[in-house]
Amino acid sequence: MSTASEETTTNHSDLPPVADGIFAVSAEDPNRFELVGGHCQRCDDYSFPRSMHCCHCRAETDEHSLGSDGNIYSLAVVRIKPPLGLPRPYAVAYIDLEAVPLRVFCLLDPVQCEDAVIGAGVRLSVGPLGVNNAGQDCLRPFFKLIAENEDN
């Protein structure tokens, strides 16, 4: 079980992601991660996780970067015995992404549970956090609060 999480693009690369194709190292900044979802070129509609077909026109979607940053739309700190080896407490949120018009569900950094509030700016990170359905340690995406003095 992982109770702490650290941003990394190099460490823990031997661990499997909790699901395939949902995040990637940023092409623009190798020190950042970005969410990966779907995009329908015809409808200009985004999805996360990627819907293979657009729900409006049923065309096949393209894999598309959804960026790294966003703002917390709503959040919950979960204090009961957690599932999947997640730490106690842990926090989840809906995040409004900055790069694309999409609201996604994701984990927040569990060490920042008590500091996160609606409207706060967050940036994607990836690290060992809990286990997968097979009980193996795995990498999960989670959003960290952006410090006020943190530049872009």
Add this chain to the structure above:
Amino acid sequence: MVKIIGASVTSFGPRPDQSITSMAIEAGLSAMRDANADYADVGAGFFSNALGAKLFGDMTIGQNVFAELGLNRIPVVNTENACTSGSTAFYLAQLCIAAGQSDLALVIGSEKMCVPQMGLIDSGANELETLLGMVTPAGFAMRAQRHMHEYGTTPEQMAAVTVKSRQHAALNPLAQFRKPETLSMVLDSPMIADPLTRSQCCPIADGAAALLLASDDYAAGLDRTVRLDAAVLSSGSYENGADIGRWETDSRTAALAYEQAGIGPEELDLVECHDAFTIAEIVHYEGLGLCGPGEGGALVESGATSLGGRIPVNVSGGLLSRGHPVAATGIAQIAELVLQLRQEAGSRQVENCRTGLAHCMGGDRKGDTKSCTVVVLSR
């Protein structure tokens, strides 16, 4: 026109000596006795169970139940639709009667949850939201946080839902939690997912419920019948940018039901709604049109939704206090309306009630529900 001529609910709560099947049979026998109906006239069976496959490896339980009731050879349908499993079985049964396929259809829902292997309810082990930590209390806690942020809804208003619920359940001998709780007791109970404390989350339970539906012709001449005015089953919108401070699926489904019934929310005398969490009841008030957007907290605080108030909600005790054996819940809600509309609800009777609404929803997907049912009954 479809009528309900028999209704039954077992006690809800831990029932360690009972199985899904034994509770289902108990409820089915009782509903048939309630209607004093002939088993030979039952032309179809609809059975709901949501968790038997996951918890016990059981499947197609309905045929086992109906066979034990001597109802073999007839069409039997098993439904799983999360918390609306029972009301979905009811929805299919009324379609069967309305289509003229049978004069009588028996609906039974049964669930057994109070076992060690029962964990947190999620929306499917392999869904990404589940893998990223979505558990049902978290989904409703995020809804509560947003409602508080946008409308100023308070923890005390949410806790008032539980206080009311326990007061109602004290009058229901079949309910799971019948002891009164004060606002401070509710707020001081252990935090589950901020701001929802344990007393604001419905308990797991074992239990079953059953309804016997009849065609108009069959029911002619029977007394104690209740008329079905509307039955709607819908699924979520799953639109990008889910607006969790309001619940479009609630209002959309309710609007269809009001249209079918030819009434508006102001004509309702009582409501049973899906109060899995306190914030859920507040949001459902708004979605069902019992008050305006953002006014749900004030509505419960005013006493309007208490027994004796303008529009009593969940006089059975609701999910929060009657208990929530998932696949029995949607049927138990309708059974409560039947009892009330017959004026047979004893000390929790809503005076002079003629029209009631039952609302149920189940499953999570993209900030919306997977399934929503609204039923309107009258007498």
